[in-house]
Amino acid sequence: MQGPILVFAESSGTEFRKSAFEAVTEGRRLADLSKTEVHALCIGHRVKDRASSLGKFGADKVYVADDESLNLFQPDFYRQIALDLTKKIHPSIILLPATSTGKDLAPRLAIHLNTVVAADCTELEIRDQELIATRPAYAGKVLLKVKMKGSPNVATLRPNVFTAKERAPPISPSVESLSFQKPTTRMTVREFVTHGAKKQDLTEAGVIVSGGRGMGGPENYKILEELASVMGGVVGASRASVDAGWRPHSDQVGQTGRTVSPTLYIACGISGAIQHRVGMINSKVIVAINKDPEAPIFGFADYGIIGDVFEVVPALTQEMRKYYGKN
Amino acid sequence: MRRAPDTATRIKISSDGKSVVTSDTEFVINPYEEYALEQGVQLKEKHGGEVTVLTIGPEKSTSIILKALALGADRAIHLKSENFPDDPSAVARAIAAELKTVEFDVLLFGKKGVDDDNQQVGPMVAELLGIPCVTQIVKLDITTGKAVAHREVEGGVIVVETSLPSAFTAEKDLTVPRYASLRELVAARKKPILVKDPQQFPGVLETVSVQYPPPRPPGRVLGKGIEAVPILVKILHEEAKVI
Numbered sequence: 345m346q347g348p349i350l351v352f353a354e355s356s357g358t359e360f361r362k363s364a365f366e367a368v369t370e371g372r373r374l375a376d377l378s379k380t381e382v383h384a385l386c387i388g389h390r391v392k393d394r395a396s397s398l399g400k401f402g403a404d405k406v407y408v409a410d411d412e413s414l415n416l417f418q419p420d421f422y423r424q425i426a427l428d429l430t431k432k433i434h435p436s437i438i439l440l441p442a443t444s445t446g447k448d449l450a451p452r453l454a455i456h457l458n459t460v461v462a463a464d465c466t467e468l469e470i471r472d473q474e475l476i477a478t479r480p481a482y483a484g485k486v487l488l489k490v491k492m493k494g495s496p497n498v499a500t501l502r503p504n505v506f507t508a509k510e511r512a513p514p515i516s517p518s519v520e521s522l523s524f525q526k527p528t529t530r531m532t533v534r535e536f537v538t539h540g541a542k543k544q545d546l547t548e549a550g551v552i553v554s555g556g557r558g559m560g561g562p563e564n565y566k567i568l569e570e571l572a573s574v575m576g577g578v579v580g581a582s583r584a585s586v587d588a589g590w591r592p593h594s595d596q597v598g599q600t601g602r603t604v605s606p607t608l609y610i611a612c613g614i615s616g617a618i619q620h621r622v623g624m625i626n627s628k629v630i631v632a633i634n635k636d637p638e639a640p641i642f643g644f645a646d647y648g649i650i651g652d653v654f655e656v657v658p659a660l661t662q663e664m665r666k667y668y669g670k671n
Numbered sequence: 672m673r674r675a676p677d678t679a680t681r682i683k684i685s686s687d688g689k690s691v692v693t694s695d696t697e698f699v700i701n702p703y704e705e706y707a708l709e710q711g712v713q714l715k716e717k718h719g720g721e722v723t724v725l726t727i728g729p730e731k732s733t734s735i736i737l738k739a740l741a742l743g744a745d746r747a748i749h750l751k752s753e754n755f756p757d758d759p760s761a762v763a764r765a766i767a768a769e770l771k772t773v774e775f776d777v778l779l780f781g782k783k784g785v786d787d788d789n790q791q792v793g794p795m796v797a798e799l800l801g802i803p804c805v806t807q808i809v810k811l812d813i814t815t816g817k818a819v820a821h822r823e824v825e826g827g828v829i830v831v832e833t834s835l836p837s838a839f840t841a842e843k844d845l846t847v848p849r850y851a852s853l854r855e856l857v858a859a860r861k862k863p864i865l866v867k868d869p870q871q872f873p874g875v876l877e878t879v880s881v882q883y884p885p886p887r888p889p890g891r892v893l894g895k896g897i898e899a900v901p902i903l904v905k906i907l908h909e910e911a912k913v914i
Contacts, residue, residue: 600785649903
């Protein structure tokens with residue numbers, strides 16, 4: 345494999361996304377295996393100051409495209425910048441986070457580079473100088489190992505799966521500014537409208553407290569919000585509760601919602617149908633609280649409590665409050 | 672429109688460990704394309720025009736084509752191929768080649784297939800055609816020559832304006848698909864279906880192996896009711912080390 349590994353280090357407003365650090369760390373690991381360099385690309389507005397911090401995760405070189413019009417993801421602009429850079433440095437592998445931005449940008453790049461994307465990967469390896477990507481399909485009911493003909497290979501990495509690791513000592517990367525000429529475009533990105541208070545996204549959250557049909561109604565999610573807030577987590581939902589109109593679709597975990605892999609997933613009043621299971625099965629630890637001892641969720645949760653969510657969850661909130669007060 | 676296994680289906684791996692067995696799988700319209708189709712039909716009801724559905728797939732795709740025609744599409748293009756490469760770039764190139772011969776204002780896709788989860792075809796087709804594409808949309812408003820779409824992203828939506836023709840990929844919240852009546856199912860059989868061969872493009876993506884994910888180690892029930900709560904907190908801290 346020849347050519348550096350190019351990593352798209354995505355920003356969100358004034359900071360890098362956690363998944364940017366994860367992708368740079370993984371890029372470093374692959375670069376060491378194939379004896380090449382890691383080049384990172386950061387695009388945004390006022391991103392230059394933080395560019396060199398990617399050296400902590402192993403970037404040898406950082407390219408920066410900085411312009412007010414790049415503050416929010418504009419596909420035509422971002423694609424052009426990434427494509428121009430690709431033509432200049434001829435990377436062997438291009439890594440992007442499998443975020444809403446990465447999932448949009450990667451296929452646009454790939455088709456212009458006569459290739460395809462290994463999408464939403466959970467593991468990468470180099471075998472006989474070839475990139476082999478492991479990716480879940482059928483919402484995780486199976487794992488595919490895939491490879492791609494030609495060069496470069498493009499892969500997106502599922503957030504929260506790869507570990508971001510700081511190096512000691514850090515690399516002091518060289519930082520190069522890219523000139524940005526706005527290409528013609530027929531898209532205008534107007535604004536970002538937030539869903540509410542600055543809240544972590546489900547795909548990047550460390551703790552998720554999720555509620556299902558057993559919550560009985562939208563008003564009862566308050567107890568889950570409280571538990572999540574004490575634990576610094578966010579609230580998710582099953583398809584049943586989203587279809588009932590209790591929670592927005594952006595909260596849905598499962599095959600037609602988000603696929604999540606938090607450190608801790610607490611399923612409250614969720615039966616554990618396959619639709620839901622595939623969206624959260626890769627959580628590090630799963631806790632189930634359900635009054636039905638026969639619920640399928642107890643078949644794959646690490647720890648279960650059989651009981652009424654309206655009693656157990658407030659008690660758990662109180663206990664966690666005590667715990668976090670002490671620690 | 673993609674022909675996809677029903678999401679409740681159990682998935683079986685072939686004996687050579689390189690593919691998924693689909694012989695006894697129940698196939699439906701890929702759910703995300705149902706949201707897209709419903710959006711197309713709603714646009715027609717509001718602004719006039721016609722809805723054409725296009726699919727690449729085997730002979731058996733006829734059942735989902737008839738379903739789409741019953742749900743409000745006016746005509747269909749079936750690029751018939753029994754074993755088209757399972758590669759999003761090849762699919763995108765074949766669709767783009769076909770669309771170069773068709774006039775349209777709005778091109779709707781589902782955001783992804785629920786089978787291969789690749790999530791690439793929509794933006795790839797748009798890039799090949801040189802038209803705008805807004806992915807993962809939850810809202811679409813069309814006025815003369817212009818579209819305003821809401822794109823679902825982490826923590827909120829991004830509002831994007833494009834000029835037509837333009838492509839969009841549907842997120843779940845875009846629409847609530849309707850049901851087809853028996854009368855519509857019968858009427859669908861009279862609607863035109865253009866059957867032709869897709870242009871062939873070589874695939875780039877190669878599947879090395881297919882495996883089931885490793886099973887989770889068996890868990891345990893810690894107890895009943897609130898008495899189990901302190902035990903859970905202790906275990907999460909000391910044993911699982913996640914808090």
